[in-house]
Amino acid sequence: MFLALDANDKRPIYQQIADGVKALIARGALREGMVLPSVRQVSGDLGVNLNTIAVAYRQLQEEGFVAVRHGAGAVVTSRRGRQPEQEALLKSLRTALTEWILAGFNDREIAAAVRQELASARQKGDAV
Template sequence: MSRRVPLMLQVVTGDPRPINRQIVDGVRRLIASGELPVGAALPSVRGLAQQLAVNPNTVAKAYTELTTEGWLDARAGLGLFVAIPRQRLSDDERARRLDDAVQRFAGDIIGLDYPASTVLDRVAVELDLCLPKKSA
């Protein structure tokens, strides 16, 4: 059985996203980057709630969303584990979500007055940090 380790997540009070969204986004990022490998055990709802100093219902809501989307597997009596990767969304839904995310992002950064090349470079760096690490 996998040992449970604290998730390296932070909840930022000034973030416009709700806390459960920050948790969902953080866990997705950890899984996508390979920092949380397939089969890794996640902390219990209470354990993560204590670690982040948030309400357990908030963590439960985030875990439910991640399980529904196929990022996590719930095993009766054992807890939550990182699921085997699979296509979680239809192509149409993936395209819709990408469009929504790009539109939100563009709306958020347009007033910062950076050249497009600077923005694209920063996005590329961030994506490189999130994508699974390739081993030689």
């Protein structure tokens, strides 16, 4: 599993790790049923405290991206059944769209900005 941490990123390290795993799942590099490396292994690979990795894995479990099975580790779960996540994402999207509209952007400008950001994220490997 390839994860890169950015010392200049304002997100906490555990969040960078959780977001990195989500990006790997989104790209298909991690698929349903695949076992994530152990907390100890990721800790050693990244030079990060064991507890930080455990917090990231716990967040992924709470969000439904992995299931933790004692003795088997963290296993990537299906994308099905993440309805609460989709609803939260739609709420965030509505909030962002409202902010863009209040800032004076029209539909065409907003759509162009979204396309540009999506293309940029794909190029960087942050999204599918």
